[in-house]
Amino acid sequence: MMMSQLNEWIFSRKGSVEREILAAGRKQRVRLRPRDKEEMRILDELCIKRWKKAEQEGKIRYLNERVWYYEFD
Numbered sequence: 001m002m003m004s005q006l007n008e009w010i011f012s013r014k015g016s017v018e019r020e021i022l023a024a025g026r027k028q029r030v031r032l033r034p035r036d037k038e039e040m041r042i043l044d045e046l047c048i049k050r051w052k053k054a055e056q057e058g059k060i061r062y063l064n065e066r067v068w069y070y071e072f073d
Helices: 003-025 037-056
Strands: 060-064 067-070
Touching: 037 060
Parallel strands: none
Antiparallel strands: 060 067
């Protein structure tokens, strides 16, 4: 097979392969509607509590003012 033939074959399949990769990688549905204010407030509170818990457990290290290390489980 010549290099030009290989390139043509790759470019002819590129779109369908990219669609397959994206479809296979997406396990959750994409959110279409915006969140309401109450939902955003609740999610913010949950994130803050999770962050503070991780701080207490020593999973977050402050390397300097703008760089942190967060140990994921």
